[in-house]
Amino acid sequence: MVSEEHQRLLDPEQHPAALKALTHPLRIRLLGLLRQGGPATASELAVRTGESSASTSYHLRVLAKHDFVAEAEHRDGRERRWRSVHAVTAWNNTAMAASPGARALVGVSRRAQVDHLERSLVRHERDMADGRLDAAWLECSGISDLILRLTPESLTELTACLSRKADELAARDADDPRARQTVLFGAALPYAPHDSSARAADAGPDDATGAEDASGGAA
Secondary structure, eight states: OOOGGGEEEEOTTTOHHHHHHTTSHHHHHHHHHHHHHOOEEHHHHHHHHTOOHHHHHHHHHHHHHTTSEEEOOOSSSSSOEEEESOSEEEEOHHHHHTOHHHHHHHHHHHHHHHHHHHHHHHHHHHHHHTTSSOGGGTTTOOOBOOOOOOOHHHHHHHHHHHHHHHHHHHHHTTTOTTOOOOOOOOOOOOOOOOOHHHHHHHOOTTSOOOOBOTTOOOO
16 A cells, blocks of 8 residues: 555545645646646646646646646756645545545545546557557456455455555555556445346446456456
């Protein structure tokens, strides 16, 4: 798991302004880009997001005001570069659920992660097709949507096990020249039971398949 020194732990009672600052989807994306790609200028981030540099500069200043980003070492004196202060933004779901404003952030954040998944899939497929990733990555990559019956305790245990194993393998491969930046998505979304009529009304063409990649790709 990410160490506490690399986490930004938010509490809806102690950090309401910081939480509100993160309810803007572009700010979430800018923060993610800095964490994924390292320090960058507002202009560089504008190109990557399709926004104006004035817009990215404004939102970076808001993030800096609430200590999510800070100035990085400058390559020259013309434009400031920004870096993420923490590797992860974390919170307690129970505490967040008790505050309407905090619940809004959770919703915006989760939808931003779904958007990130879509962009990551496009980039992965393009990198494979263009030969920037060799064939060794073909079988081990993928997406699965397993549907399991679990208790809250088992789901908590499963999430913790996945996190520990991911950290263990990342530490092992840190200095391996074959290692590549890999985006690992995880979703744990329990459903309440429905009667048959409600289930039929809820079902649609986009419902999960319950299928898994032949590769057994990461969930």
